[in-house]
Amino acid sequence: MAFIVRQSGRLVGTFNNYLQPAHIGKRCISTSKKNDETAVVTEKIPSHKATQNSHDVNTTAAATAAKKWMSYGFHPTDQYEDVASAHVFSFLGVTLCMVLGSLVYYYGPDRTLKDWAQREAYLLVREREANGLPLLDPNYVEESKIVLPSEEELGDFEIII
């Protein structure tokens, strides 16, 4: 038992650098002196304007991003309108029309009755096989039901076969 505890402690120590993010506990934010003065933690409120003496990483990043803004192509100067347009078009064009549209089309009700027609065809095939009838009659309509007009009724009507 003691052996296990000792070995696990060594393993944890070995993997400590990999398990924990490197920056935790490694950066001092207080500027306290070691002698009599009490430690004062100065909170740096992030501002949009980068100052020469600012050491806050977030402030620097925000200022850099503001300076390096590249238009998405929707507006050359107004960042807000440009970003808003990009978001709107991405949502409506891609998410709504392409993704949701495909979803509704594929999983929506069978409006054109295509699936119904296939099911009906299978049922009819089964019925015709059971009754010994041919699967597909070469005559679309029964011959006895066809009533052709007489020659007098046709007159000079053109018949093209």
Place this chain on the structure above:
Amino acid sequence: MLMLKFGLCCLGMMFLLKEWLLLISVLTILTFFCLTFMMNFDLGVINLIQLDFLTYLLVSLSLWVTALMIVMSFYIKHSKNYFEVFTSLSLAMLFFLVVSFSTSNLLMFYIMFESTLIPIFLMVMGWGYQPERVSASFYLLFYTLTASLPLLMGILYINSQQFSTDFSSLVVPNSDYLLFWMLIIAFLVKLPVYLGHLWLPKAHVEAPVAGSMILAGVLLKLGGYGLIRFLPFVENSLSEFSVLLVSIGCIGGVLASIICMRQTDCKSLVAYSSIAHMALVVVGISLNSFISVAGAVIIMIAHGFCSSGLFSLVGMIYDRVSTRSIILIRGIVSVGPSMTLWWFLFSISNMAAPPTPSLMGEIYIFMSSLNWAGVLAVFVGTLSFFAGAYNLYLFVSTQHGTNLSGCKSFTEVSVREHFVLISHMLPFLLFLVLLTNIYS
């Protein structure tokens, strides 16, 4: 009622002309509702609406291409070049197109068919780039007007004979050759078929990007749509003239493909490729079999996306280097590789590479044409070969090689442009499965 609601919606959108973000949002939402909830195909004898699958596809295509053409036209907005007038013309064109695809009344169809000429004429004249746009817009207007006057006379004759101008109540007459040509010639020029094609390259070259997109994407399909609607009515005469129409389609398509190889203007090359594709549509419709008409419809829809995307790509190049010359635009792969990807995808789609719907349409037409006459194998094979040839020529000339000194400064493709191109390519591929339902 649906048409009335759509008309009111379009009028309402006129007030959003200044709020282009809201306008395009409304257009995309309309497309979503059209795609998902317009599948009820009702016989609307009373309210002039008669929908079937072809109407559903073309109305969806019209809405989508209109939205994308407005997104591509932001340079008009930023240069304060009467963007509100431009968007109002686009909306008017959308209204005329949707009504013409949805109506079951012949006269209403004719009025809307002619009305689409006005916005495109004004777009080419008002927002085109060069002084030649004046003659190009007149070519566009007078070719179509002249060819469609017999169509009006034919419709009025039908009305006098049958006392109705509704598609559903038409009775097939005996062979009437004059009536056949009166009804068909307008759509052949609109498509355009080879002998009546001279207006198309001029109009495309001089039109702004958005004008080319809507012209190639939807307006040419009006011709195919009219042929499909009117030909069942004159089927008896079609058997007399199908040889002539198929011959004009095949030989004209081959000639247009060969002319493509000689072009030095990118837009002109894509315009002639449209003529070659529409020649296949004419062949498919003239063969009058189920598979050939299905193939013609599939090619129309596929070409709508593909050609519109190619014109937007040419427009993007023109924005950066101010030229459309194939000789001057070279080496884009070294300065704009993301654009090369899109050029490649659209070029292979235009040459009907798998898994695009273009291939499916061409296979259907090849099958039916070979079944009709074996000698057509030579023509459709040559057409297909040259389709690959001119698309490869366009891609290799513009993308490969050493770019010229004038093209060194080349802005990367923006998110907006990527969005436009994705919105062409993704629905184009997704429509593949939708188009397999063409038999329903």
